[in-house]
Amino acid sequence: MINGANVSEYRFERKFFVTELSRHEVESIVKLNSAVFSEIFYERIVNNIYFDTYNMKNLCDNLEGASDRVKVRIRWYDELIGHIKKPVLELKIKNGLLGKKISVPLKAFNLNADLKIQDIFKSNICLLESDLNGLLGLNPVLINKYSRKYFESRDKKFRITLDFDQHFFQVSKTGNLLLEKYNDAVSVILEIKYNKEFDNEANRITSQFPFRITKSSKYVNGLSKIFQSNF
Numbered sequence: 001m002i003n004g005a006n007v008s009e010y011r012f013e014r015k016f017f018v019t020e021l022s023r024h025e026v027e028s029i030v031k032l033n034s035a036v037f038s039e040i041f042y043e044r045i046v047n048n049i050y051f052d053t054y055n056m057k058n059l060c061d062n063l064e065g066a067s068d069r070v071k072v073r074i075r076w077y078d079e080l081i082g083h084i085k086k087p088v089l090e091l092k093i094k095n096g097l098l099g100k101k102i103s104v105p106l107k108a109f110n111l112n113a114d115l116k117i118q119d120i121f122k123s124n125i126c127l128l129e130s131d132l133n134g135l136l137g138l139n140p141v142l143i144n145k146y147s148r149k150y151f152e153s154r155d156k157k158f159r160i161t162l163d164f165d166q167h168f169f170q171v172s173k174t175g176n177l178l179l180e181k182y183n184d185a186v187s188v189i190l191e192i193k194y195n196k197e198f199d200n201e202a203n204r205i206t207s208q209f210p211f212r213i214t215k216s217s218k219y220v221n222g223l224s225k226i227f228q229s230n231f
Helices: 023-031 057-063 117-123 130-137 196-206 218-226
Strands: 011-018 038-052 068-077 082-084 088-095 098-105 109-111 139-152 158-170 181-184 188-195
Touching: 011 196, 023 139, 023 158, 023 188, 038 057, 038 218, 057 068, 057 218, 139 218, 158 196, 158 218, 181 218, 188 196
Parallel strands: none
Antiparallel strands: 011 098, 011 188, 038 068, 038 139, 068 088, 082 109, 088 098, 139 158, 158 181, 158 188
C-alpha cells in the first residue's frame, strides 16, 4: 500500500450528459426525485490535470469502450492558478460501470504558465512506490476546471454530482501549462454514485430523469474541443 493513499471500494458510477436543459432545470429535476435528494457540502471549483501515454492509450481505451481502463490525474479545488495547497494524485480504475479510486496526497506546488508537470512528480517521488514510478513517463495532455454541486438521497445510499461551466486548457508538448482555453458553458454532467448492493434501487431513481445514461468523459470531451474532432 502506498503511504498515505486512500483506496475506495468499487461502486457504480452512472453519467448523464445533458445539453437540452439548463443547470438550474437539471438541479430542479434532482430535487423533485422521489429519493428526496438534498444539497450537501458547498459548491466548489474542481481542477484537474490529465495524463496519458505517448500513444494516448488511456484515450484510446475510452473511445474503444475497453471494460478495464485507467485514468490518471492530479486534482485540487477552488483556485486554478497560484499556490496549490492540497493536490491529490488520483488513479481512476474502471471495470465497466464500476469504478474505484486510488488517491495519493502530494506536496503543495505553485501553478503558473512556466511550471513543468514532470517536476511535480519528481518532487513527490518519495511518496510514490516503485509500481507508480512509471508515472514519470506519462505526459500531461489536458487541464480542466468546472463547478460542482453535491446532493445526497434521504436514505444516504445515493450521491449525485452536477458539473457545469467547464473550461479546458491545452498543455504544450514541452509540458508547460495553460495554453489556449476552450469553454463549455452549456453542458451539464449529472453523475449518480452508489454501492453495488443498491443497483436495483438505482433504476427507480434514474427512470425519473428525462434524459438517458451516456458514455461521457470530461477528458475525452476536452480533447475533442481542443483538437476540434468528434472522437
